[in-house]
Structures are given as structure tokens and as C-alpha cells.
Amino acid sequence: MTPTRSRWPLTLALCGGYFLVLLDVTVVNVALPRIGAELQADAAGLAWSVDAYSVPLAALLLVSGAIGDRLGHRLVVLLGMACFGAASAACALAPGIGVLIAARVVQGIGAALMLPGTLALLVESGSDEASRSRLVGIWASIGGAALPAGPLIGGLLVQSAGWRAVFWLSVPVIAVAIVPVARLPRSAPAPGHGDVDAAGAGLLMIGLACLVTAAIRAPEAPLAAGALAAAAVGALLGLAVVERHAARPVLAVPRTARRPLGLAALVAGLMNLCALGGLFLLTQVLQDVHGLSPLAAGLLTLPAMLPLPLLGAPAGRLAARIGLWRTGALGAATAAAGMAGIAAALPDAGAGAVPLALSLALWGSGLGVLTPAIVGAAMKAMPESPGLASGASNTARQAGGALGIAASAAIAGPSHAAGFVVRTSGALLGGAAVLVLAAVLCIAVSRQEKAPS
Structure with a gap:
């Protein structure tokens, strides 16, 4: 497929599907109080309404990517979109917390089927290395914006239309996105690759x-x-x-690809460990400590959110010029500086303070550069199996995010306890140190790639 205007409906459809998958990781959090009140759910039920999505999503990503490489990504993405859309409607119509949790499990399965194939189909549509880098940048930047956008979009929907609107949002988007994917020509499995x-x-x-x-x-x-x-x-x-x-x-990774793919997955996991762990604590500080509404807290995260969709394409061009790993190092170092700034601003600055906003912007800018670079590094490691490479990167990101939230919760403790903000600042400084480690790993890989064999 040539890089003409006719490709944009497919690009938007695949990026839109990826955006919804990641949006549903965080968008439900701001709706939990109203879900609990209307469905009479206890704390455990509310927790599982979030986790029931995250667990199958992380568990199935690698498998669905590998299956897509064997059977064709078009088929797997279409199945995932249909599953995700139907489950989203079931979530919106749920009469009780049990039905909601069950529907969230199905939604997570659909998301896992959809996600690796969206990137694989985009990469397959690129005509050359430069166009593929641009497409990866667009995909990563749009998806990267979904995580911090979750509290903002969730706050808007919950306050204006109720918690069910959080789930109804996905239905028309999937209905539109499925059309250009369905129009793709069917691809037969490669010889000998139809079995799983x-x-x-x-x-x-x-x-x-x-x-x-x-x-x-x-x-x-x-x-x-x-x-x-x-x-x-x-x-x-x-x-x-x-x-x-x-x-x-199922994990047919050539020996030469194991190290670069493993390192790309490791950095991707460290990135999400810091991003989701930091966002988890930041939203609690803004709402529980500073007393902001979900919408106001979401608006205050805009400085972190806005750079993500804007920097994807420039990051792709930068990676083509200086290399994926050097670009990743620059992004990780920038995100580390922003995270350290947030940690320094939280104890003394009120909500909306200039130092906090500037630090959030720096953090978001670093993640906006790091995300497409490290995704591109994973795809470059296994160009012949884009689904498996995408699945490995995204599995690491989901697992890293889960670990980050768990570690952040353990370090900071409950938001009502004394010293919560100080412990949150300590956890954010720890996240900054982890991002520095990610930058060092990226530089080391870059130097080894340039070393003579």
C-alpha cells in the first residue's frame, strides 16, 4: 500500500482502536464512586471492575500477536474489534457489578486480540523504512495520549452523562473503525505457519x-x-x-533477535512502570489531598497529555536521523527530569502551580519521544513477525504498569494517611531513577550497535 491519502482511513481506524484499548485502562477509575453507588458494589467489586480488564489484556497480548503472524492480522483485529465493541455495550448496560466484571473480562480479551495487530497492519502498510517509522510514531503518540487522557475524558463523561457513558464511548468509534479494516484484502497464512x-x-x-x-x-x-x-x-x-x-x-524468536527484543521489552516495561505508577499517585494527590474534582484533576494533567500526540511524528523523524536507541535515551532522560520536578513540586506547590505544570509538560514530552522509539526498536528486532514483536512490547508495558501501580500503592500508602504526599514524592523520585536506568540501557545498546563486529 502506497503512502497516499487513501491510507489515512486505515491509519486512523487502527490508531483509534489502539487509543480505546489504552483509554480503558484508566478511564474507568474516575467513574468508580458512581459505579459503586448505583450498583451497590463493595471495594473488592470495584477493584475487580478495573482488574478484570487489565489481566486478560496483559495475558493474551503475546499469544494474539503470534497468532496474528500465523493466521493474518486482519482476521484477528476484526475479531478483537467486534469483541471489544460488544463487550463495551454490555458494560454500559450492566445491571449489577457481577455482569460488569464479566463484561470487562470479555472487553479485555477483545482488546488483547486487537492491539498487536493494529501496529502490525500499520507497519505492513508502510512502503519504506521512513514511512514505517512515521506510522509507528503516529500510532505510539495517539496511544500514549490515551493514558493521561483517561481521567480527563472520564471526568467529562461521568459529570455530564453518567458512568455508563464511559463505556458507550467505545461503541460508535469501533463501529466506524471496523470498516476500513474489513476492506483490507484477506491474507493467506504463510506456508507452514497456519498451526499454533x-x-x-x-x-x-x-x-x-x-x-x-x-x-x-x-x-x-x-x-x-x-x-x-x-x-x-x-x-x-x-x-x-x-x-x-x-x-x-508460539514464541519463535530467532537467536539474533532475542537480545534486542528483550531489551526493548525491558525498557518498555520500565517506562510504563513509571508512567502508570506516577499517574496513579498524581491523581490521588490532586483529588484526595487538594480536593479537586475528577474533571479539574484531569484538566491539570493536560500539560503531561498534550505533548504525547504531538511528538510522535517528530520523534519518528529524529529516530531516522540519530537512531532508535539514542532517541529512546533522550526521551527517557527528559521524562526522568520531569518526574523529578513533579516530586519536588508536590509537597510545597498547590494544585496548578507553575513548577508542577512545567514538570508535567517535561514528563509528557519525554514519554512522547521515548514511546515511539522503543516500540520501533521492538519492531525492528523482528520485522518478519510484527505481531509477536508488538505483543512482546505491549505485554511488557502492561506488566510494567501493573507492577508500577502495585509498587506505588505499597510505597505511598493510603491517601488519607499522614505523610502521603511526602511518600508520593519519594516514589516519584524512585521512578525518575528508573527512567535514568532506562536511558543508560538505551545508550549502551546504541553504542554496541555501532561497535565494529
């Missing part, structure tokens, strides 16, 4: 589901989290055994 290692896929899903659930439940139920972590280790060890003897393993 069911045992390996099952063990991978179980291992990732247990791992992410352990991270989510660790602050409230450490013993259960420990048991889940042990089950995850057992499943992943079993996966290693099964994959060694499988004719076509």
Missing part, C-alpha cells in the same frame, strides 16, 4: 495472567499474590519445556 502451539499458548496465558494478578493484588493480599507468583513461575517454566519440543513454538 496450543499447549505453549495456554501456558503463556496462564503464566502472564498469574503474574499480572499477583502484581495487582500484592498490596491487599500478599499471601495470595505470592501463591500466584509461584504459579506464574511454574507455568513459565513449563512453557520453556514445551517450547523446546514444539514443532512451531
Whole structure:
């Protein structure tokens, strides 16, 4: 497909689907009080209305990406879109918390089927390396804006139309987005790639589901989290055994691609660990400490949100000029500086203070540069299997985000406790240090790539 105007409906559809997948990670949080009041849900039920989406999303990403490489991404993305749209409507119509949780599970499954293929189809539509880098930048920037946009969009919808509007939002968007994807020509599986290692896929899903659930439940139920972590280790060890003897393993990663793909996934996980952990604490400080409404708190995060969709394309051009890993290092270092600034501003600055706004903008700018660079590095590691590469990167990001929220909650404690803001600042400084580590990793990889063999 040539880079002409005819490609834009597909680009917007795939990026719109990715935006919705990530938006639903955070948009529901601001609706929880009203969901609890109307559906008479307790704290555990509300927690699971969030986690029931995150767990299948993280558990299925790698498998769905690998299956898309085998069976064709068009088919998997269409199935995911249909599943996501139908489940969103079911969430909006839920008469009780049990139905809502069940619908959120199905929504997470649809999101996992959709997400890796959106990037794979975009990369396949690029005519050359430069156009593919631009498309990855657009995809990453639009998706990156979804996480901080969640509180803002959720606040607007909840205050103006009620909590059910948070879920109704996805239905018309998916209905429009599915059309250009359906118009793509059907692609036959590559010879010998139509089969899927069911045992390996099952063990991978179980291992990732247990791992992410352990991270989510660790602050409230450490013993259960420990048991889940042990089950995850057992499943992943079993996966290693099964994959060694499988004719076509679900994680068919060539030896030369393992290191760059693994490092790209590691940096992606560290990025989301800091981003979602920081956002989780920041929204609590703004609402519970400073007393802002969900809408006002969302508006105050705009300096962090606005750079994300604006910097994707420039970051892609910068990566083409200086390299993906150097661009990633620049983004990580910038985000670290912004996160340290937020940590310094929180204890003394009131909501809306200039130092806080500037630090938020710096943080968002760094993430806007880092995200497309590290996604591009993952895709470059395995150009012949874009679904698996996308799945690996996004799985790391989802797992990193779950770990970041769990760690942040454990470090800062409840928002009503004394010293919460000070502990939050400490957690943010820790996140800045993690981003510095990510920048160092990116520089090290860049230097090794340039070293003579």
C-alpha cells in the first residue's frame, strides 16, 4: 500500500482502536464512586471492575500477536474489534457489578486480540523504512495520549452523562473503525505457519495472567499474590519445556533477535512502570489531598497529555536521523527530569502551580519521544513477525504498569494517611531513577550497535 491519502482511513481506524484499548485502562477509575453507588458494589467489586480488564489484556497480548503472524492480522483485529465493541455495550448496560466484571473480562480479551495487530497492519502498510517509522510514531503518540487522557475524558463523561457513558464511548468509534479494516484484502497464512502451539499458548496465558494478578493484588493480599507468583513461575517454566519440543513454538524468536527484543521489552516495561505508577499517585494527590474534582484533576494533567500526540511524528523523524536507541535515551532522560520536578513540586506547590505544570509538560514530552522509539526498536528486532514483536512490547508495558501501580500503592500508602504526599514524592523520585536506568540501557545498546563486529 502506497503512502497516499487513501491510507489515512486505515491509519486512523487502527490508531483509534489502539487509543480505546489504552483509554480503558484508566478511564474507568474516575467513574468508580458512581459505579459503586448505583450498583451497590463493595471495594473488592470495584477493584475487580478495573482488574478484570487489565489481566486478560496483559495475558493474551503475546499469544494474539503470534497468532496474528500465523493466521493474518486482519482476521484477528476484526475479531478483537467486534469483541471489544460488544463487550463495551454490555458494560454500559450492566445491571449489577457481577455482569460488569464479566463484561470487562470479555472487553479485555477483545482488546488483547486487537492491539498487536493494529501496529502490525500499520507497519505492513508502510512502503519504506521512513514511512514505517512515521506510522509507528503516529500510532505510539495517539496511544500514549490515551493514558493521561483517561481521567480527563472520564471526568467529562461521568459529570455530564453518567458512568455508563464511559463505556458507550467505545461503541460508535469501533463501529466506524471496523470498516476500513474489513476492506483490507484477506491474507493467506504463510506456508507452514497456519498451526499454533496450543499447549505453549495456554501456558503463556496462564503464566502472564498469574503474574499480572499477583502484581495487582500484592498490596491487599500478599499471601495470595505470592501463591500466584509461584504459579506464574511454574507455568513459565513449563512453557520453556514445551517450547523446546514444539514443532512451531508460539514464541519463535530467532537467536539474533532475542537480545534486542528483550531489551526493548525491558525498557518498555520500565517506562510504563513509571508512567502508570506516577499517574496513579498524581491523581490521588490532586483529588484526595487538594480536593479537586475528577474533571479539574484531569484538566491539570493536560500539560503531561498534550505533548504525547504531538511528538510522535517528530520523534519518528529524529529516530531516522540519530537512531532508535539514542532517541529512546533522550526521551527517557527528559521524562526522568520531569518526574523529578513533579516530586519536588508536590509537597510545597498547590494544585496548578507553575513548577508542577512545567514538570508535567517535561514528563509528557519525554514519554512522547521515548514511546515511539522503543516500540520501533521492538519492531525492528523482528520485522518478519510484527505481531509477536508488538505483543512482546505491549505485554511488557502492561506488566510494567501493573507492577508500577502495585509498587506505588505499597510505597505511598493510603491517601488519607499522614505523610502521603511526602511518600508520593519519594516514589516519584524512585521512578525518575528508573527512567535514568532506562536511558543508560538505551545508550549502551546504541553504542554496541555501532561497535565494529
